[in-house]
Amino acid sequence: MKKSLQIRPSDTINAFLLFFIIHAAQIGIGIQGFQRIVYQDAKHDAWISVILAGLATHIIAIFMLKTLEIYGSNDLYGIHQDIFGKWIGNFFNIIYILYSSVSFFAVLRNYIDVVQSWVFPDLGTWFLAASLLLIIIYTFTGGLRVIVGMTFFSVVLSIGLFPMIAFPMKYMEPRNLLPILEANLGELLKGLKSMSFTIIGFEILYVIYPFVKDKENAKKHIHLGLFATSIIYLSIMLVTLTYFSGEQLTKTIWATLSLFSIVEFPFIERFEYIAVCFWMLIILPNLCLFIWSAFRGTRRLVNISAKKFVWIFSSIIFLVSLTFKTRFQINTFNDYFGQLAFYIIFIYPIILYFFATVKKKFKSRKEQVD
Amino acid sequence: MFKRKSKSSSNENQASMDSEDAGEAVSVPTVGADFIRMVSDAVHHTADLVVKPIPPNLTLIYIDNLVDTVTLNKHILEELLEQPIESPENIVSILSVPQVKFAQKNRESVEAMMDGCVLIHVEGYAQVVLALIPTPESRQVSAPENESQVIGAQIAFNESLSRNVSLIRRYIKNPSLCKEDLEVGKQSKTSIAMLYIKDVASDQMVTTLRQRIADLQIDSVLDSSILEQLIDDNSLSIFPQMLLTERPDKVSAEILNGKIAVIVDGSALAIISPHSFIEFFQSQEDQNLRWQTATFLRLLRFGAVVLSVFLTPLYVAALTFHYEVIPQTLLVPLSESRALVPFPPLLEALLIELIIELLREAGVRLPTKVGQTIGIVGGIVIGTAAVQAGITSNILIIIVALGALSSFTTPSYMMGNVIRIIRFPLILLAGLWGFYGIMLGFCFILVHLLRQTSLGSPYMAPFYPPRLIDWRDSIVRLPLPFTFKRPTNTRPEDEDKYKPEPVNPEKNEQKVK
Numbered sequence: 001m002k003k004s005l006q007i008r009p010s011d012t013i014n015a016f017l018l019f020f021i022i023h024a025a026q027i028g029i030g031i032q033g034f035q036r037i038v039y040q041d042a043k044h045d046a047w048i049s050v051i052l053a054g055l056a057t058h059i060i061a062i063f064m065l066k067t068l069e070i071y072g073s074n075d076l077y078g079i080h081q082d083i084f085g086k087w088i089g090n091f092f093n094i095i096y097i098l099y100s101s102v103s104f105f106a107v108l109r110n111y112i113d114v115v116q117s118w119v120f121p122d123l124g125t126w127f128l129a130a131s132l133l134l135i136i137i138y139t140f141t142g143g144l145r146v147i148v149g150m151t152f153f154s155v156v157l158s159i160g161l162f163p164m165i166a167f168p169m170k171y172m173e174p175r176n177l178l179p180i181l182e183a184n185l186g187e188l189l190k191g192l193k194s195m196s197f198t199i200i201g202f203e204i205l206y207v208i209y210p211f212v213k214d215k216e217n218a219k220k221h222i223h224l225g226l227f228a229t230s231i232i233y234l235s236i237m238l239v240t241l242t243y244f245s246g247e248q249l250t251k252t253i254w255a256t257l258s259l260f261s262i263v264e265f266p267f268i269e270r271f272e273y274i275a276v277c278f279w280m281l282i283i284l285p286n287l288c289l290f291i292w293s294a295f296r297g298t299r300r301l302v303n304i305s306a307k308k309f310v311w312i313f314s315s316i317i318f319l320v321s322l323t324f325k326t327r328f329q330i331n332t333f334n335d336y337f338g339q340l341a342f343y344i345i346f347i348y349p350i351i352l353y354f355f356a357t358v359k360k361k362f363k364s365r366k367e368q369v370d
Numbered sequence: 371m372f373k374r375k376s377k378s379s380s381n382e383n384q385a386s387m388d389s390e391d392a393g394e395a396v397s398v399p400t401v402g403a404d405f406i407r408m409v410s411d412a413v414h415h416t417a418d419l420v421v422k423p424i425p426p427n428l429t430l431i432y433i434d435n436l437v438d439t440v441t442l443n444k445h446i447l448e449e450l451l452e453q454p455i456e457s458p459e460n461i462v463s464i465l466s467v468p469q470v471k472f473a474q475k476n477r478e479s480v481e482a483m484m485d486g487c488v489l490i491h492v493e494g495y496a497q498v499v500l501a502l503i504p505t506p507e508s509r510q511v512s513a514p515e516n517e518s519q520v521i522g523a524q525i526a527f528n529e530s531l532s533r534n535v536s537l538i539r540r541y542i543k544n545p546s547l548c549k550e551d552l553e554v555g556k557q558s559k560t561s562i563a564m565l566y567i568k569d570v571a572s573d574q575m576v577t578t579l580r581q582r583i584a585d586l587q588i589d590s591v592l593d594s595s596i597l598e599q600l601i602d603d604n605s606l607s608i609f610p611q612m613l614l615t616e617r618p619d620k621v622s623a624e625i626l627n628g629k630i631a632v633i634v635d636g637s638a639l640a641i642i643s644p645h646s647f648i649e650f651f652q653s654q655e656d657q658n659l660r661w662q663t664a665t666f667l668r669l670l671r672f673g674a675v676v677l678s679v680f681l682t683p684l685y686v687a688a689l690t691f692h693y694e695v696i697p698q699t700l701l702v703p704l705s706e707s708r709a710l711v712p713f714p715p716l717l718e719a720l721l722i723e724l725i726i727e728l729l730r731e732a733g734v735r736l737p738t739k740v741g742q743t744i745g746i747v748g749g750i751v752i753g754t755a756a757v758q759a760g761i762t763s764n765i766l767i768i769i770v771a772l773g774a775l776s777s778f779t780t781p782s783y784m785m786g787n788v789i790r791i792i793r794f795p796l797i798l799l800a801g802l803w804g805f806y807g808i809m810l811g812f813c814f815i816l817v818h819l820l821r822q823t824s825l826g827s828p829y830m831a832p833f834y835p836p837r838l839i840d841w842r843d844s845i846v847r848l849p850l851p852f853t854f855k856r857p858t859n860t861r862p863e864d865e866d867k868y869k870p871e872p873v874n875p876e877k878n879e880q881k882v883k
Contacts, residue, residue, distance in 0.1 A: 014835065115806060120691075123803070135813050142821040149820040149834040156833075270694040277805035284813060 005073055005210040013148055013208075015217035021289065022202045022225030024151040026057075027232065028286035029110040030198030032279070034233070035240040035255040037338075042191030044176060044246060045183040047237045049191025053199050054230025056192060060346060061202060061222055063353045068209045070356050076206035077300045083355050090301060097297040099344050101313070103200065104290035106337050108132060109321050111283050113330050118257060118276045129321045132280070132287070133314040139288050140295075140310045144211060147292055151285035158282050161275060162232065165239050165256075167263045172242035197338035198233070200345050201286065202226060207293040396476050397496050402429045405491045405498070412480045424450055427493035436486040441467065441503040446488060458492050461499045469502035481559075511537070514616050516783055521658040526616040531561055531635035534618070538565060538631070541622035546570075552583050554597070558590030561635040562597070565621075570628045572861040575825050579630055579643060594634040595784075598641050603823045608792065610784040611824040612643040613650065620654040628862030630825075644825035646859050648833065648844055651675065653781040656847050664847040672845050674776035678789055681773050682719050683800035683808050685766060689715040691804035703765070710760035716801025718762050722770045723797065725752055727790065730774070824859075831859040 013021075038046040071079055076096060081089035112128040139150055183191070205222060212218050240255045252258050263271035295309050324330055399405050406421055409431050413419055418434040428450060432442075445466045455461055462470050473479040479489050479498050486504030511533065514526035527534045535549060550564040562583060566576055582601040591597050595614055602611040615621060616639055621631045624642045632641040651671050656664040688695050689708070696704065711718055729752070733745040753771075756762045773793065780786040792815070799807030822829035832840030837858045842848040854870045856862040 017836070119804070119806060123806075128806075131810055135810065135817065138814065139817045139820075142817065145828075145835075146817060146820045149830065150817060152834050152836065153816055153820075264697070267697065267700060268695055269697045270692075273692050273695050274805060277809045280806070280809045280813060281816075 005075060005078060007073070007211055009213075011144055012211055012213040013144070015212050015214045016221050017148055017152065018205075018208075018212060018218055019221040019225040019228070020152045020155045021148060021204060021208060021285075022222055023228050024155050024282075024285040025201035025204045025289050026199060026226075026229040028201060028283050029107045029114070029279075031233070031236065032114060032256045033252075033254040034195065034198035035237060035244075036249055036252055037194045037197075038191045038237070039241075039246070039249050041194050042183045042187050044241055045181060045188060046191055047177070047234060047241060048181070048183075049188050049195060050234050050237045051230070052188060053192045053195035054226070054233065056346060057199055057202060057226045057230070058223060060349050061205065061226055063349045064203070064205050065209075065219060065222070067349065067353045067356045068206070070360055073210045073215075075208075075210050075296060077297045079352070079356065081300070083352075083359050093297050093300060096344075097294050097301075099340070100290045100294040100297070101317070102337060103341070104287055104294065105317055105320060106197075106334065107283050107286050107290070108317065109324055109330060110334070111279065112321065113327060114254065114257070114276055114279070117327070118254075119273055125324075126318075126322060129318050132284075133318055135284065136287050136291060137310050137314055139284065140291055141307055143306075144292065147285065147288045150288060154281050154285045158278070161278065164263045164271060164275075165236060165259055168239055168243045168259045171262075172239065174242050176242050176245070177238075193342050194338065195233075196342035196345060197334060199229070200341045201289070202229075203345055203349075204289045204293055207296050208289075397474055398476060398479060398491070398498050400494055400496050402427075402491055402493050405429060406431065408476055409480060409483070409489065412476065413483075426454075428455055429491040429493075430488055431483065431491070432488040433483060433486075436484070436505060437488055438503045438505050442488060446490075446501060446503070450490075455492060458490075458495055458497055458499050461490055461492070465499075465501060467501045467503055471500050472497050473500050484559075517615060517617050517620070517653075517781060519617075519653065519655045519658075522655055523617070523619045525618060527618060527633075527638045527640060529636050529638050531563055531633055534633050534638075534640065535563055535565065537618040538622055538625070541618060542567070542625060547625070550580065552580070554583060554586050555588055555590040558592065560591045562591070563633045565625060565631040565633065566629070567625060570626070570856070570862055570864050571630055572628065572863060575644065575827075575861065576630060578825060579632070583632070591634060592636065594632065594637040594639045594641050597632065597634055602643075603825065607818065607822055608788050609647065609819065609822060609829075610650070610782075610788070611645065611822060611829065612641050613645040613782060614639040614641060614784055615782070616640075617654055623654060623657065626867070628856045628860035628864075644827045644859060646824060646827070646831045646857075647819055647822075647829050648831075650782045650785040651780055652843075661847050661849045668845055668847060671779045671781075674779045675789055678773045678776035679793055679796065680808065680812075681769050682723060682766075682793060683796040683811075684805075685769050686715045686719045686797055687800035687804040687808055690801055704763070707763035707765050711763055712760070714801070715766075716797065718766060719770070719797055719801075720794075722756070722762050722766055723773075723793065725756075726770055726774050730790075827859045827861065832857065 035046065038049050042049045067079065068074070071082070074082070077093045080092045080096075083089065084092060108129065111132070112125055115128055116123060116125070139146055202222075202225070209215070209218070236256055236259075239259065240249065243259065244252060244255065249255060257272045257275060260272040260275045261270055265271075268274070291310065291313060294313065295306060298304060298309060324333070396408075399408060402423070406429060410416075410419055410421070413433075416433070420430075420432055420434050422430040424430065424447075430446075430450075449464050449466065450461070453464070455464075458472060462472075473482060473489075474497050479487075479500065482500045482502075483489055485502070487500040487502050490499040490501065492499075509528050511525055511528050513524040517526075525537065527537065539547065544567060546568045548564075548566055548568050552562040552564060554560050554562055564576070564580060564583070579601070583597070586600055588600065591600070598610065598612050598614060599605050604611065613624070618640075621640045621642060624645075625631055629642050629644060632643070634641075652668065653671075656668060659667070689704070693701065708715075713721070726749075729745055729748045732748070733741045735741075736744055749771075753767050757764050757767060774790075777786055777789045780789055796808060796811045799811045801807075803810070819830055820834065828835060831837060832844055839855055840857050840859070843853045843857070847853070851870055854868050855865055856867050
C-alpha cells in the first residue's frame, strides 16, 4: 500500500525485543496502586478482573496486529491517513499524539507524587520534573536503539524486585478470597475498566511495529510480553488481597509500595525507600516510549527535528506538571485519564480494524473493476 | 564550530606541505659536492650530520646517533675500502647489510637518513644507496608490570614497533595476518602498524579505522594512548572505547577474535578495537584458568566494580536521608562510630575518598620501593589518625578502602581510572538527593553507555543488543567447547573460531565402543 514506511536496516529491532518493549511499556506507575481502584469495583474478586483485563489485552493485541498486518509496514499514523484521508486522518493523529502526551504526563506526574509522598516530602516538583525530563531528553536524542536498550535493561534489572512480594506472603490470609465470584459480571467488568490506567502501554505496538525486523515472529513475543505483565499483576493482586483486609485496602493508595515496606534483609529495612527510587528505572522506558510515539506522530504533521521536538515537548510538560499541586487533583486526573484510555485502548482498535478491513475490501473490489 | 576551525587549519597545512614538495622532489645530483650541499641544507646543517668521503668516488652521509657504529665500521666501511666501486648496483652486491635499497629523490633519501640509513653516493650517478643500520633497541622485552597474570605468558611489549609486531607474529603464524604501515604526525612522522587477520576481521571496520588514522591532521603522536583518544568514537566520553594493553597474548587473542590491533612506534601499549564495555573487565587469564574458576573470578570482579562505584554513595545517602533503611542492629554501631564526627556524611566521605586518591596518586609517582612504603604508612597512619581525631567513622574507612581495593581488580588500567573517578559525582548526588540522586546518576550512566559505540559497533554488546550466544563468554565464561564462536560485536567475516568438539571426547569414545 502507499505510504508504507521506509526504515533503514540500522534502525530496525529484533522481534524478541518486543517482549521487553511491551512489558516495559505496560508496567509503570499504575502497578504501585492499582489494587485499591479495582477493589472498589470488584471487591475481593478483583483478581478475576485482573485476569479479564489480561485476556482483554491479548484480544486487543490480536486486533492491533491484524490491522497492522493489512498494511505490512506502516504505523498507526499512516493507517489513519490512508483510511480517513488526509484531514480526518490527521485529526485522529492529533488525538493519538495528545493521548501519548497525556500518558507521558500521567506517568511523570504520578511518579513525582510518589517520590514526594514516600521519600522526599520537601523536594520541589520542579526539581523532580526537570531531573527526570533531562534524562529522558538524553535518552530520546540517542534514538530508538537507546530507548529500546533502556527498556531492555529496565526489565532485566528490575526482575529482582518481583520476588520481594514473597515477603508479605508470610502474613497472608487466603480465606480473604472466599467466597469466589461474589461480584457479578457487571462489577467485574467495571473492575476491568479500572485496570485500564494500569494496563495500557502496549498500544506502542501501533507505532513500533514497522521497526520490527522479523515481523513473522512478532506475534509470539508480543503475547509473551502481555502474558508476563498479566502474571505479575495477578500475583501482586492476589498477595494484596490476602495480605490486606478489605477495609484496610480501601485506605491504601499505593498498596504495592506498602507491601514492599515489610521486606527485610539483615542490612536493609523499609525496602520501599529503595523501591520508590529504583522505580525511576522502571518508568524511564515507559516515558521514553510515550514521547517517542508522540514524536513519530508529530513528524507526520510537521517537519520537526527530534532535538527541537523533545525540548519543546519537555518544556510544555514541565510547565503543566507545575500546575498540579494536590494529590486530589492528580487523582481526579487519573480517573479521567483512565476512562479516556479505556476507550482509546480497548474500544478504538476494534473499530479501526473494522474500518481497515472495509477499506481493504473496497479497494480490492475497485481494483477488480478496473 | 571545532570542526570548521580544524578544517581551515588543515587546509593551510596542506598548502605549506605542497610547497615543500615542490622544492624537494628533485632527483639526486650526480656530483658528490652538490649532493652533500643538498643534504646538509635539508637538515639545516645540523651538528650531528656526518659526511665521510671515500676516495676516489664515494660519499657516505649519515646522522651520527641514528646509525649503529659497529655495523657501520664492520660491514660497510671495511667492505667499501676493500675494492674499487664502479656503480650503486656494485655496492648492493658487496654490502653485508640486510636492508639495502636505492633512492632517486632527494626527499626520499633525507627521510631515510632520519630513519637510521647511511646514504652512499657514487660520483656520476643520479641515485643513492640506502643502507638501514639503526642503533639497536635500548630495552629488552620484560615481564608485564601493569597487567600481571599468574597463569600465562610473562612477556610485555616494549617501545620498538618491529619487536612488538614480531611478538604478535610469533603467536599467529598465519600468513593472512596483515600488517599495514601508516604514518602519522607532520613533525614526528610516527610509524604506526595496523594488524588484523584478513578474512576474519571485518573489512568495513578495517577501512573505517584506516580512514580515521589517515584523516588525522596532527603534529605528533607520541604514544598509542594519544592516538586512541584521537580515533575513538566519542572522545568526550569518560569511558575508553578502545583497549590499551601491554600483553602480546591479549592482543593476539583479540586479533583472533576478529579485532584490529594498532601499534605505535615508541609506545609499549597496543590499541585494540572494537572493544565493548564488558570486555574491559575480562582478563586474558580468564581463558587460561578452568572455567569454574574463571567464572567465579569474573563475577567477583563485576561485583567489585558495582561495589566500588555504589558503596560510598549508598552510605552517604542512607546516613544523610534514609536512616529508616538501616536495620536497628546495624544502626547502633554506625551511629556510635559517627557520634564524634563533626561533619555531615557527604563531607566526611569526600574527605576520605580524596585522601585515598591522593595516596594512590602519590604511590604511582613515587619510585617503586618508596611508593609501597608510603602507601602503607600513609594508609594506616592517616586512617587510624583520622578516626582517632574524630574526623571520620571507622565504618566509612572500611567502605572507602573496600571501594578502592575493588577498583584495582579491573584488568584495564584506563577503565579502572573511570571506576575510581565516576564515584565522585555519585557521592555528590547521593549527598544532595539521597537514593533518588544515586538513581539519577545510575540512569544517566546507563543511557550514556547505551549511546556509545566502539568502532561503530554497540558498546553495551552482548547485553544490548542482546546476543545470547555471546553471553557464554561475558560475565561468565562457559567451558571452551561452548565458546567456539567469535564475538558478534566484531562482525567477523568468519564466525567460527574452531569446530565445536564433543564436550567430553573420551567419554563419548567409550560409549561408541
